[in-house]
Amino acid sequence: MRAGLLVGCVTAAVITVLLAVGMVTIIDSQRQQAQGVTPLSCDAAIGPTQPGLASKGEADASELDEEQRSIVSLIISIGKERELSPRAWQIAIQAGMTESRLRNLNYGDRDSLGIFQMRPSMGWGTVEQVTNPPYQVNKFYDVLEEVDGWEEMRPGDVAQAVERSAFPDRYHNWEPMAVHLVENMGQVENASGCGESVGPVLPPNQVAGQAIQFALGEQGKPYVWGATGPSSYDCSGLMLRAYEAAGITLPRVSRDQYKAGAMLPVEQAQPGDLLFWAYDPSNPSTIHHVAMYLGDGKMVEAQQSGVPVHTREVSWDEAELVPQAVRPGV
Numbered sequence: 001m002r003a004g005l006l007v008g009c010v011t012a013a014v015i016t017v018l019l020a021v022g023m024v025t026i027i028d029s030q031r032q033q034a035q036g037v038t039p040l041s042c043d044a045a046i047g048p049t050q051p052g053l054a055s056k057g058e059a060d061a062s063e064l065d066e067e068q069r070s071i072v073s074l075i076i077s078i079g080k081e082r083e084l085s086p087r088a089w090q091i092a093i094q095a096g097m098t099e100s101r102l103r104n105l106n107y108g109d110r111d112s113l114g115i116f117q118m119r120p121s122m123g124w125g126t127v128e129q130v131t132n133p134p135y136q137v138n139k140f141y142d143v144l145e146e147v148d149g150w151e152e153m154r155p156g157d158v159a160q161a162v163e164r165s166a167f168p169d170r171y172h173n174w175e176p177m178a179v180h181l182v183e184n185m186g187q188v189e190n191a192s193g194c195g196e197s198v199g200p201v202l203p204p205n206q207v208a209g210q211a212i213q214f215a216l217g218e219q220g221k222p223y224v225w226g227a228t229g230p231s232s233y234d235c236s237g238l239m240l241r242a243y244e245a246a247g248i249t250l251p252r253v254s255r256d257q258y259k260a261g262a263m264l265p266v267e268q269a270q271p272g273d274l275l276f277w278a279y280d281p282s283n284p285s286t287i288h289h290v291a292m293y294l295g296d297g298k299m300v301e302a303q304q305s306g307v308p309v310h311t312r313e314v315s316w317d318e319a320e321l322v323p324q325a326v327r328p329g330v
Contacts, residue, residue, distance in 0.1 A: 057176030061184075068102040069185070071115060071133065076186045078137045084145075086188045087155060092140055093178040095159040098170045104133055116140050116163065154282065172282065207329050208272020210246035215239075215292050215300045218309045223302045228252075233302040233309060235290050239274060242292065248329040254290035258322070262330035267316050269325035271295040275314065276322040287322065 064072070072093055079089040096102045099117040108117045114136045118124035129135045140162060144150060147161045155178070156171035165171075182188050218241075221232055228237035236254040243250050250257050258276050269275065270293070277289040291301035291314070299314045314321075 057178075057180035060174070060177035061180045064102065067104075071096060071102045071104070072181050072185055074133055075137055076182070078134065078141065080186075082138075082141055084141060085151065086182045086186060087151060088141065088144060089186060090175075090178040090182050091144060091150075091155045091158045091162075092137065093181055094155055094171050094174045095140065095163055097174040097177065098159065098165075099163065104131060104136075106131060205270070205272055207243075207246045207248060208270070208327075211242040211248075211272055211328075212292065212294060212300070214245040215242040215309075216294075216311070218242075219300070219311065221302075221309050223305055223307055223309070225305065235302045238300075238302040238309060239290050239292060243328050246329075250328055255284065255287045257290055257328075258284050258287055258324075258326055261326040261328040263324045263326055266321065266323050266325045269293045270327070273325040273327050275299060275325055277318075277320040278322050279320065281320055281322045284322070289320075293325065 075092045075096065076089050079086075079092070093102070096115045099112075100108075100115050102115065104114055105117070106113060108114075111119050111121050113120070113127065114130045115133065116136055116139075118130040118136060118139065120127050120130055124130050125135065125139060130139075143162045144158060147153075147158055150158045150161070153161075154172070156169070156175060159171040160168040163171075215238060218229070218233065218238060221229075223234060224232040225234050226237070227233050229241045233241070236250075236252060236257055239254075239257060240250050240252060250260050254276060257274060261274070264273070266275065273293045275291050275293050276284075276287050278284065279286040279288060289301075289303075291299045293299050293314070294311065297313050297315065298311055300309070300311045302309045
């Protein structure tokens with residue numbers, strides 16, 4: 001009876017915490033809507049930043065002068081008036097910083113002018129219009145909203161779709177700073193829309209536990225590219241069989257496994273979640289490795305030829321680590 005009461009109390013406590021977290025989310029969402037903010041749905045795959053870069057964003061933002069900050073304020077206020085999500089503000093800030101360093105310039109390449117270096121000869125408006133800050137911001141948002149699927153794209157890629165620059169990768173450089181400005185000047189507590197993980201208060205995940213047990217049981221077996229067991233594995237082959245043992249079917253290769261579950265910021269990974277490495281951590285199409293997080297800064301993996309299945313330590317600022325973890329079966 002005492003054991004039953006204890007379990008009941010623990011369960012009630014977990015439910016209470018989860019309800020409290022949900023209430024905070026609802027209240028925060030309602031407060032932001034009252035401020036003219038359209039909350040984002042969670043899509044960790046498209047931002048807002050990468051592990052370890054928050055301090056860079058803050059440092060870059062601290063160097064902005066009064067003129068630059070006034071333009072950021074204008075971008076945010078017009079975004080709110082138009083009921084655009086914080087991601088739209090972020091895109092505009094990244095574009096403006098890339099094109100003009102967030103200044104209303106009266107010069108540029110050929111006839112490019114203003115914050116976004118709009119060209120009258122290309123139909124952006126008259127010279128008077130493209131040097132008028134409110135017109136420029138509204139015009140940028142007009143074109144942004146015409147980009148098909150912009151809310152599902154990485155912010156820098158949307159900026160490129162609007163600006164059509166000869167140097168498309170430049171817009172990504174200001175992603176951390178734009179996030180910092182959105183969250184601080186825009187008073188948005190959660191620019192990604194992904195919320196906070198309640199972590200240890202969640203009930204044990206039996207599926208993850210079974211997958212972990214299988215993966216750990218394969219330690220010492222050789223790495224062979226393309227192998228899916230039972231005598232050898234490659235990285236995604238080990239994850240495939242581990243979750244298969246837990247009753248969940250994953251795709252065969254790591255790039256597809258990245259899409260096979262709920263995403264969350266990698267720093268919030270729980271035991272059983274999948275971690276990914278990519279040549280460009282911001283681009284999931286370059287993923288080349290997957291491993292399983294075990295908790296306490298450790299993971300299990302089939303790494304490469306000559307290295308058997310093993311466990312090792314992992315840190316969130318590790319080179320090429322993708323900033324999202326994936327929870328299969330969720």
